[in-house]
Amino acid sequence: MHDVYDLIIIGGGPGGIGAVVEAKELGLEKVLLIEKTENHSHTIRKFYKDKKRVDKDWQGQAVELEGNVAFVDGTKESTLDYFDNLLDDELIDSRFNCEVQKVQKVDDIFNVETNCGTYRSKNVIVSIGRMGKPNKPHYKIPASLRSQVSYNLDKCGNGENILVVGGGDSAVEYACELSDTNEVTLNYRRDDLSRPNPTNQAMIYKYAEDERVCLKLGIDIESVESEHGLLRMNFADGTHELYDRAIYAIGGTTPKDFLKACGITLDELGEPIFDENYESEQKGLYIAGDIAFASGGSIAIALNHGYRIVTHILSKK
Ligand SMILES: Cc1cc2nc3c(=O)[nH]c(=O)nc-3n(C[C@H](O)[C@H](O)[C@H](O)COP(=O)(O)OP(=O)(O)OC[C@H]3O[C@@H](n4cnc5c(N)ncnc54)[C@H](O)[C@@H]3O)c2cc1C
Structure with a gap:
C-alpha cells in the first residue's frame, strides 16, 4: 500500500478501467482503483442481457479510440473477458467491495474516504457512471x-x-x-x-x-x-x-449528492462542471465516463476520457 497515491480512480467501469490501464501504460506508478461491488464493470454485468451484442459505436456515436485499450465490437462476455485480461495483465492495485463516500482536499492531497478506510492521493478520477440510480418515470408506481x-x-x-x-x-x-x-x-x-x-x-x-x-x-x-x-x-x-x-430503459441519473460530497461543483442543471481535460474546478479532481455526459456516453468514450486525463496528469509533472 502506498502512503500517497499519484492517482486514485473511483469506479471500476470502462471509465475507471481505461484510466487505470493508461496510467500503467503511460508511466504513473502509484495508482489505485476502487470499486464498490465485488467485481469490475457492474453496469455491464447488471444491465446487459447475457450474450448481448456490444457495439463500439453505441447510440450511433462513431468513436476513434485514442489510447492503449483496443476495445472492439463483441458481446457482453467477450467485453468482460477483455477487461479481466487488461486488469490481470497490468497488476492493478485495486480494492473491491469498497465504496467511496467522500473526497476531501487537505493541503493539496485528496483524502478518499471509503467504508474500508481512507486513502490519500495527489489526483482523483470520479467515474461512477449513472446507472447506480436508473431514471424512473415521472408518475408514481403503486x-x-x-x-x-x-x-x-x-x-x-x-x-x-x-x-x-x-x-x-x-x-x-x-x-x-x-x-x-x-x-x-x-x-x-x-x-x-x-x-x-x-x-x-x-x-x-x-x-x-x-x-x-x-x-x-x-x-x-x-x-x-x-x-x-x-x-x-x-x-x-x-x-x-x-x-x-x-x-x-430510460437511462440513469446524475449522482449529484455524491459529486457534491467529492467537492465537484455542479452547474444550474445539476451537471458537473469540468474543462477540456475533464478536470473539475478542484484542480487534480477529474470526471470520466457517463457522468461527464448528460445524454449518455459509451464504453469507447469512457475509455478515451481515461487516456486524456492521464495524459493531462502526466503533462503537469
Ligand atoms: C443496457 C445497456 C446497454 C449498453 N450497451 C452498450 C454497448 O453496446 N456499447 C457501448 O459502448 N455502451 C453501451 N452502454 C453504455 C455503457 O455501458 C456506458 O457508457 C459505460 O458503462 C460507462 O462507463 P462508466 O465507467 O462511466 O460507468 P459504469 O459502467 O456505470 O461504471 C461505474 C462503476 O462505478 C462503481 N461505483 C459506483 N459508485 C461507486 C462508489 N461510490 N465507490 C466505488 N465505486 C462505485 C459501479 O459499481 C460501477 O462498476 C449500454 C448501457 C446500458 C445501460
Missing part, C-alpha cells in the same frame, strides 16, 4: 405493483405481456430479446426510433414488421394503476392497456 416494474431484465420470466419503455438502444435490445418468449410492446414518447444505432433500428423495425414486437410510438404514459394485479397503463390519448410487467 406499491403493490413495484415487483412488476424493473429497470433491467433481472426479474423477467417467460410468457408475460411486457411493456418496455424507452427509445434508445437498450430499450430496443430489451424488447427484441424478450419477444422470443413473451408478448412485447415497445413504447416511446416520440414518433420514430432515431436514437438507436443503425443495426438496432433495422432490428426493431424488422421485429415490428414480423409482428414479434408491437410498437407504440409517439405517445406518453400519464399514469399507472393496478387492475386485478396487472399494470394498467394510462396513455396520454385517453386509452389504456394492461400488462404483466413494465421495464423502463
